Every structure is written in C-alpha cells, then in structure tokens.
Amino acid sequence: MRYDSITDVIGDTPLVRISPAVHGLRNIDLYAKLEMLNPFGSVKDRAAWSMTRPKLATAVERGDAIVELSSGNTAKALAVIAGMHGLPFKSVTNRMKVPEIKDLLLLLGAEIEELPGQSECLDPSNTDDPLTRIHRMLSEAESGYLHTDQYYSPLNLEAHLAGTGPEILRDLDGRAPDYIIACVGTAGSSTGVATVLRAANPGIEVVGLVADKSDFIPGIRNIDEVHEVGLFDPATYDSIETVTADHAIDGLLTLVRRCGLLAGPTGGGAYHGAVRHLRALDEGLTERRTAVFIVCDRVESYLSYIRKRRPELLNQPPRQNSVATLTEAELAEVTALDVDAARKWIAEDRPLVIDLRGPFAYAALRIEDSINIVDELFDELLYGGLPFGKKQPVLLACPVGEKSVRYAALLTRMGHPDVRSLAGGIIGWRDAGAPLVRD
Numbered sequence: 099m100r101y102d103s104i105t106d107v108i109g110d111t112p113l114v115r116i117s118p119a120v121h122g123l124r125n126i127d128l129y130a131k132l133e134m135l136n137p138f139g140s141v142k143d144r145a146a147w148s149m150t151r152p153k154l155a156t157a158v159e160r161g162d163a164i165v166e167l168s169s170g171n172t173a174k175a176l177a178v179i180a181g182m183h184g185l186p187f188k189s190v191t192n193r194m195k196v197p198e199i200k201d202l203l204l205l206l207g208a209e210i211e212e213l214p215g216q217s218e219c220l221d222p223s224n225t226d227d228p229l230t231r232i233h234r235m236l237s238e239a240e241s242g243y244l245h246t247d248q249y250y251s252p253l254n255l256e257a258h259l260a261g262t263g264p265e266i267l268r269d270l271d272g273r274a275p276d277y278i279i280a281c282v283g284t285a286g287s288s289t290g291v292a293t294v295l296r297a298a299n300p301g302i303e304v305v306g307l308v309a310d311k312s313d314f315i316p317g318i319r320n321i322d323e324v325h326e327v328g329l330f331d332p333a334t335y336d337s338i339e340t341v342t343a344d345h346a347i348d349g350l351l352t353l354v355r356r357c358g359l360l361a362g363p364t365g366g367g368a369y370h371g372a373v374r375h376l377r378a379l380d381e382g383l384t385e386r387r388t389a390v391f392i393v394c395d396r397v398e399s400y401l402s403y404i405r406k407r408r409p410e411l412l413n414q415p416p417r418q419n420s421v422a423t424l425t426e427a428e429l430a431e432v433t434a435l436d437v438d439a440a441r442k443w444i445a446e447d448r449p450l451v452i453d454l455r456g457p458f459a460y461a462a463l464r465i466e467d468s469i470n471i472v473d474e475l476f477d478e479l480l481y482g483g484l485p486f487g488k489k490q491p492v493l494l495a496c497p498v499g500e501k502s503v504r505y506a507a508l509l510t511r512m513g514h515p516d517v518r519s520l521a522g523g524i525i526g527w528r529d530a531g532a533p534l535v536r537d
C-alpha cells in the first residue's frame with residue numbers, strides 16, 4: 099500500500115465480525131465498522147477532510163485560519179489537516195473536558211479558545227449564546243476564517259454518504275444490514291450511513307444512541323442537545339436510545355478485552371446499545387439477520403475519563419461518594435430552596451454560597467458573596483478534601499439546579515448536616531429578578 103498523502107488513507111475502514119461467543123446473539127451476525135482505524139484516529143477524519151478539501155486552496159492563498167466549534171475528534175483531525183497545509187487551527191469550545199485531547203490539540207499546534215455555553219448563563223441581558231454569536235461571526239465571508247461548521251455542513255454528511263455508507267454495503271456483498279446502531283454527535287455519520295443503507299434496504303432499522311442526561315460521554319450529545327444540531331433529523335432514526343457512561347465503559351471493556359478492538363467510550367456505548375437492542379429481538383427471529391455498529395475512536399485518550407468513573411479498573415480505590423452511586427431516596431431528601439426561600443436563608447443564616455458554574459459565567463454574573471468552585475473541581479475536592487467544615491451551612495448553585503441537587507445529596511451522605519440546593523439554579527434566580535453582581 100503506497101500513498102502520496104496521509105489524507106489518501108482516510109476511509110476504507112474494516113468491517114469486523116464480533117464473535118457470537120462474546121455477544122451471545124444466536125440469530126444475528128454483528129459487525130463493527132472500525133472508524134477508529136482512520137489515520138488521525140476517528141470517524142471525524144472523514145468529515146474534517148470532506149469539509150476542508152474544497153476550500154483549502156483559497157484558505158492557503160488568503161492565509162485563513164481553520165476554525166471549528168469542537169473540543170474533540172473533529173478538532174484533532176482539523177488541527178492535523180491545518181498543519182499539513184501551513185494554516186493555523188483554532189478550536190472554540192465551551193469546556194475542554196478530556197485532558198488528553200486538550201494536550202494533544204496543543205501538541206498539534208492548535209489554539210484553544212474556551213467560552214461558556216448558554217447553560218452557564220453568562221449574561222441575562224444577552225439572549226445569544228456566546229458560541230452562537232461566534233458561529234454567526236465566523237460564517238460571514240471575508241471573516242479571515244475557514245469555518246468548517248460541522249453541525250450544519252452538508253459536507254460532513256457527504257463524507258458518510260460517499261464513503262462510510264457505501265463501504266458497509268460493499269463489505270456485506272451489496273446487501274444492506276437489517277440493523278444499524280450508531281452514536282449521535284453531529285449526526286453526520288449516523289445520518290449519512292442510514293441514508294445509504296435505507297436506500298438499499300427500506301426495511302432497515304436505524305438505532306441512534308445518545309448519552310443519558312445525567313452523564314457525559316465524550317463525542318456524543320444527550321437527547322436535549324441533539325435537537326440543537328442542524329444535521330439532526332428525528333425521522334432518520336427508528337428509535338433513539340440512551341446509554342450511560344457506565345454502559346459505555348462496560349461495552350468498551352468487552353471490545354478491548356475480548357474482541358481485540360481498542361475502542362473508546364462511544365464505540366463501547368454503541369456495542370452495548372447494539373447488543374441490548376438486538377437481544378430483545380434475537381429470540382423471536384426465524385431467519386438470520388445482520389447488524390452493524392460504528393466504533394468511532396480509540397481508547398487511549400480516555401484513560402483519565404475511565405479513571406474518574408471506574409478507578410478500580412486502574413488499580414485505584416473505588417470512589418464511594420460519586421454522583422453515580424446516589425439513590426433516588428437520597429436525591430429526594432435534599433432541601434431544594436426556591437429563590438425566595440434561598441434569599442431569606444442567605445439573609446438570616448449566611449450559608450456559604452458555592453457557585454458550581456465555570457469561571458467565565460461566574461465572573462460575568464453571580465450571587466453576591468458566593469464563591470466559585472467549578473463542578474469538575476468540586477468533584478475532585480469530594481475526595482481530596484473540602485475547603486469547609488461539616489458544621490458550615492452550604493447553599494449549592496449551578497446553572498439550572500440539576501447538578502447542585504446531586505452534590506447536596508452527596509455532602510449530606512458524607513455527614514454535612516445542612517447543605518441545600520438552589521432550585522432552578524442561577525437561571526431561575528435570574529428569571530425571578532433576584533440581584534446578581536459582576537466583576
């Protein structure tokens with residue numbers, strides 16, 4: 099195999115059968131489409147190349163920077179492509195959540211701009227999300243940027259209409275599978291593949307997988323977030339199902355330990371979601387069926403993600419007080435104060451008000467005298483040691499009141515007798531017209 103450029107190596111990834119001894123399905127042949135074997139490591143290599151290739155000559159001539167709202171695989175592939183063409187690459191994101199990917203982007207020469215998102219509630223008088231504003235600015239011609247626009251670009255979809263989908267058909271000897279199961283981020287890969295396969299087999303069942311709302315799975319969205327994506331069309335999917343981080347890690351473990359596939363969390367989530375969906379159908383089948391799931395990227399970048407959620411896998415003591423271990427009963431016991439009750443409590447008892455949002459949002463607007471401990475750091479302090487004692491009354495505030503309830507329940511379990519949560523979060527406080535201060 100000889101190539102003129104590494105970009106010629108993008109695509110043509112293998113379709114590998116999963117042993118029935120592993121998945122246990124009796125009537126279904128299950129295949130993994132190994133997008134992790136693309137040269138820069140993920141399914142996004144295809145989209146990144148498809149979105150840049152037609153515009154590179156002009157960008158090089160003008161010296162434009164490539165820019166994308168991504169903190170993951172798209173950014174990684176774009177950073178490589180930009181570097182190969184002597185262009186700068188800028189990743190705009192509302193929080194770099196996977197440290198290995200941030201480090202890798204910096205190593206590749208990317209510039210990273212971290213901004214708060216809408217849910218962080220930056221400024222109530224401004225109804226635009228900062229990312230939305232940047233998106234609008236970048237899309238203007240003559241902006242000096244080649245904005246690839248992965249959430250809206252038809253070229254993202256095109257990569258899978260022309261590549262991923264036809265490859266699966268070809269490798270199954272022209273017969274489309276009966277089921278396709280894929281995680282949904284920009285929806286580019288699932289939509290492109292589903293479109294091609296459905297044209298060949300209108301009876302195909304398409305299962306889209308999103309992250310459970312309580313969980314973060316790097317690379318994919320939850321059911322609310324997915325509706326904000328321009329390429330997402332609910333009609334593409336016969337069903338949309340959720341996977342938790344635990345499911346994703348369980349699936350990843352099966353793939354890495356038993357199948358020789360060094361898949362990342364969304365590959366694991368896709369495997370888990372596929373087997374869960376297919377197991378329910380398998381018994382009733384009278385003919386053999388074929389199913390394909392997509393393995394988007396590799397495991398190596400997610401070791402800190404796994405360490406945090408399943409430390410025992412990496413020979414570390416289990417985290418007893420993690421959010422994932424909370425019961426419904428513990429959550430139901432939390433005192434969640436509405437805005438009036440919270441204001442009264444603050445005035446009378448002076449609890450420590452901890453704002454769990456990101457530093458940008460906190461700096462822009464906050465409850466007077468509150469302190470800022472961003473939720474990820476707060477999570478670490480639960481194990482490393484909290485900067486306040488058990489007798490200290492605490493009011494926790496987050497964007498909408500979902501995270502603060504969980505951390506209040508954990509602190510209560512850990513023996514803090516008076517920890518309360520601000521119902522509706524800072525957004526609720528703002529909407530009630532209660533006072534906020536800024537730097």
Ligand SMILES: Cc1ncc(COP(=O)(O)O)c(C=O)c1O
Pocket residue numbers: 140141142170171172281282283284285286287288316317318362364365394395
């Ligand atoms: C690890 C990972 N899995 C899955 C996806 C989803 O792919 P798509 O954007 O085509 O929906 C992405 C997208 O960025 C990803 O990075």
